[in-house]
Amino acid sequence: MKGMVFTEFIDMVEQRFSPELMDEVIEAAAPPNGGAYTAVGQYDHHELVKMVVELSARTGVAIPDLVRTFGEYLFGRFHQGYPHLFEGMGSAFQMLSSIESIIHPEVRKLYPDARPPHFDIGGDGVNTLEMTYRSDRHFGDLAEGLIRACIEHFDERIALAREDLVDAPGSVIRFVLTRQNA
Ligand code: HEM
Known part of the structure; x- marks a missing residue:
């Protein structure tokens, strides 16, 4: 996984919790x-x-919540760091x-060795959007956080439903976004 994901995670933990806690987490995870x-x-x-497991053990915050929160944080950082990707959106x-x-x-042009996950996109694109996430990394919670932050970024009323599709939780997930009309 690209280092920027790691450096952003460390920055988030240092800001939201503390640099001392991040040091402890690194010591325990021993990368x-x-x-x-x-x-x-x-x-x-x-x-x-x-690192997420160690952070969860020390904060009492559940792992999926930490990963989702990280996804939300990461979206904001992408916006700051890669504004051209948001142009025209x-x-x-x-x-x-x-x-x-x-x-x-x-992203692949910027980082040829990046291996982003795969999404199948469906729905009518007007009132509903379906996004089926596939990845052997099981970062569906990260995807959920990124999607939630994207909805928030555009300040739209969109409901998000999530369904884990296969036995290995997190590897194939269908997200269904439904526009909420007034
Ligand atoms: C808008 C919603 C987005 C979603 C839902 C999304 C989803 C994800 C997820 C879930 C991963 C984790 C890898 C995995 O699951 O296998 C990932 C990786 C990544 N994404 Fe996105 N992403 C979004 C936007 C962006 C944007 C705007 C950037 C801009 C830089 C970006 C750059 C990356 C990079 C660099 C990785 C790491 C790839 C690697 O480790 O090889 N993503 N994305």
């Missing part, structure tokens, strides 16, 4: 590089999972339906 992540590096995503449906066609392909 091979001792926590010296760089944004352009490439690391085993299990290292991130381990007028709605949450427009942005989310372009993940496969525009956003993650652009």
